[in-house]
Amino acid sequence: MNSRDIAIMEKLEKELSLKELQIKSLLTITQAINDNISAEGLYGMYQNFLSWDMGISVMALFVNSQSEAWECVSNINYARSSHKKLVKQLLEYDRLHTIKETDSETLQNFDIIIPVYHKKDPIAYSVIGGIKSRDDLYNKIQFITTITNIVAVALENKRLFKRKLEQERLNKEIELASGVQKMLIPEHLPKYPSHQLSSIYKPHSNIGGDYLDYIEFDKNKFAFCIADISGKGVPAALLMANFQAMIQSLIYQYRDLETFVFALNQAVFRITKSDKFITFFIAQIDHKRKTLSYINAGHYPPILVNGSEIRRLKSGCTVIGAFEKLPEIEEEKIELKDEALILSFTDGLADLKNQNGEYFEDDRIESFVKKHAKSDVDTFNEELLKEIDSFKGDTEYVDDIAVLTCKIN
Numbered sequence: 239m240n241s242r243d244i245a246i247m248e249k250l251e252k253e254l255s256l257k258e259l260q261i262k263s264l265l266t267i268t269q270a271i272n273d274n275i276s277a278e279g280l281y282g283m284y285q286n287f288l289s290w291d292m293g294i295s296v297m298a299l300f301v302n303s304q305s306e307a308w309e310c311v312s313n314i315n316y317a318r319s320s321h322k323k324l325v326k327q328l329l330e331y332d333r334l335h336t337i338k339e340t341d342s343e344t345l346q347n348f349d350i351i352i353p354v355y356h357k358k359d360p361i362a363y364s365v366i367g368g369i370k371s372r373d374d375l376y377n378k379i380q381f382i383t384t385i386t387n388i389v390a391v392a393l394e395n396k397r398l399f400k401r402k403l404e405q406e407r408l409n410k411e412i413e414l415a416s417g418v419q420k421m422l423i424p425e426h427l428p429k430y431p432s433h434q435l436s437s438i439y440k441p442h443s444n445i446g447g448d449y450l451d452y453i454e455f456d457k458n459k460f461a462f463c464i465a466d467i468s469g470k471g472v473p474a475a476l477l478m479a480n481f482q483a484m485i486q487s488l489i490y491q492y493r494d495l496e497t498f499v500f501a502l503n504q505a506v507f508r509i510t511k512s513d514k515f516i517t518f519f520i521a522q523i524d525h526k527r528k529t530l531s532y533i534n535a536g537h538y539p540p541i542l543v544n545g546s547e548i549r550r551l552k553s554g555c556t557v558i559g560a561f562e563k564l565p566e567i568e569e570e571k572i573e574l575k576d577e578a579l580i581l582s583f584t585d586g587l588a589d590l591k592n593q594n595g596e597y598f599e600d601d602r603i604e605s606f607v608k609k610h611a612k613s614d615v616d617t618f619n620e621e622l623l624k625e626i627d628s629f630k631g632d633t634e635y636v637d638d639i640a641v642l643t644c645k646i647n
Contacts, residue, residue, distance in 0.1 A: 263287050267385060271392045281312040284389045288366070289314050292382060295368030296347060299386075300325060301393055302361050311393075315368075320344055328353070328363040334383060352383050354390035362390035411472050422482050427452055428460075429615075431647060432525055435462060436615035438623060438641035440586075447474035448584045448640035449481065453489050461489065463520040464642045465558075466537065466584040473514070480509060481516065495522060495533045496569050499555065503535075506559035516558040519551070519582055523574075523646060530572045530580070530646075535564075540582035541604060543611040545575030548604065578646040579611050579618075586637035593631050602629075615643045 267283055275283075281299070288294040298316040303309045308325045310318060327344050328351060335351040345351070348367035353360055364386045369375065427435035437450055447467035454460045463485065467474045484505045492498040499520070506516060519537040523530055530542070534554035542549050553570035581603075590598040606625055610618050619641060626639075 263291055263385065264388075267388060271388070277311070277393055277396055280389055280392060284385070285312045285314060287385060288382065292378060293369065294366055294382075297364065297366050298324070298348075299389075300328065300363045300365075301390065301397075302359075303397075308363075324365070325363075328365065329360065331363075332360070334379075350379060350382075352386045354387050356391075356394060361394045362386070364390075422478055423450065424452055428454070433460070433523065433644065433646050434615045435642065435644045436619045437643070438619050438639065440635060440639040447478070448586070448638040449478050450582075450640050450642045451482065451485060453486070455490075455493075458525040459523065461520060461522040462582075462642060462644055463518065464537065464540075464582045464584065464640060465516050465518045466586075466638075466640075467516050468514045470638075477510065477514060477516075481506065494569075495520060495531055496567050499533050499535060499558075499567055500564055503558050503564050504562065507562050510559045512560055512562075515560040517585075518558045519554075521551070521580060521582075521644070523644075528574045530574055530578070531569060532572075533567060533569050538583060538585045538588060540580055541607050542572070543579040543607060544572065545577065547575075548608065551580070574646055576647075579607070580644045580646075581607055581618075581641070582644075583641045584638060586635065586639040587626075587641065589637055590626065590630055590635070590639070591633055592629050593633055598626065598629055615645050618643050618645075 267280075267287070270279065270283060284299060285297070288297050295315060297312070297314040298310050299312040300308045301311050310316070310321060323344050327342050331351050331353050332355060333353065335353075337345045337348055337351065339346075345365070348365040349369055350366045352364040352366065354362040354364075364382075366382065369378070423439055424437070427437060429435075435452055439448065439450070441448070447470055449465040449467060450463065452460065452462045465481065467477050467481065469477075484502055488498055488501050488505065492501055499518075502518075516535075517537040518535040519532065519540055521530055521532040521540075532551050532553070534540075534551055536555070536557035539550035539552045542551055551570070553568045555564045555567040583603075588597065588599055588603065592598075606622065610621050613621065622641065622643075
């Protein structure tokens with residue numbers, strides 16, 4: 239066997255050895271993925287594969303993390319000081335790139351850029367440098383690219399699966415909180431010869447922060463309230479549940495509204511520590527005395543039609559839960575005429591926009607009230623809903639809308 243034949247044999251042996259190494263590495267990594275190895279385990283395997291099996295001395299693997307920020311998850315001899323600058327350079331490439339002297343100075347410590355895309359979106363970048371052996375360089379790069387794609391796709395699948403689990407958990411929480419919230423909003427409001435109530439409730443999302451309630455003391459006295467809890471979602475629903483329990487507990491202890499609102503504020507503050515607040519309006523009707531007593535705690539002023547007079551109910555105090563002690567509470571008492579109507583609502587009604595960017599503002603609401611004040615409460619609210627739908631057209635609700643209409647005869 240001559241020297242040429244020996245060289246050919248040695249070359250074939252090297253190629254065979256490389257192929258065996260590649261197959262072994264590929265099997266090891268795919269088996270690890272099938273065994274649901276952790277992301278950290280995959281980072282380590284990728285690093286060891288490049289360092290020990292492929293003889294790579296410089297490497298950085300970047301993946302698009304859950305927060306949509308690029309993170310270096312595995313590296314060999316890579317200084318992270320130029321992290322942001324390097325990522326910015328990498329995002330310019332959508333295919334395998336051999337780094338040249340004319341490329342950015344940031345890339346000069348590396349030889350190859352391997353981008354991994356899912357459809358049109360980059361999910362990973364691997365930058366590699368210091369390839370010690372130049373033998374069969376093309377095959378090495380192709381195999382490194384294959385392994386990089388396998389690892390990056392596995393990591394992306396883990397991220398998407400984790401996001402799916404979190405979304406399912408969130409959906410279950412929302413479903414639960416939405417169910418709790420529906421139980422808190424009264425389905426049936428009283429219709430007596432002396433007074434009737436009717437409500438509208440349109441949550442912006444599955445879980446809103448608006449609340450309304452009715453409390454009956456005896457056949458001659460009752461109260462109703464409406465509130466808007468800051469925030470949305472599960473925290474707002476949980477606070478709403480606590481808020482209802484506080485109202486139901488305290489309203490029977492303190493018959494005068496001033497003391498009740500003072501105690502309610504302290505109870506809410508103990509829970510929220512001023513992280514959240516509640517705008518709140520409560521009215522108490524006394525049929526014997528023919529009076530309306532109310533306190534408005536930073537809520538959108540309800541409209542009272544009292545005989546031929548129309549006015550806004552503004553007296554009260556600041557919002558509930560913002561301060562440990564309310565600095566001042568002003569309760570107003572109004573003598574009712576033979577027939578009165580109170581329209582209370584959350585600011586989602588006044589903030590409603592149409593396609594022209596116009597608001598469903600005070601003048602429109604007051605005009606509607608004047609026009610329909612003689613209607614029964616159900617008809618009043620049905621007409622109000624028609625007015626809302628006609629005004630907004632195809633525009634989505636920007637906030638929760640709660641309406642509580644009370645008529646006194």
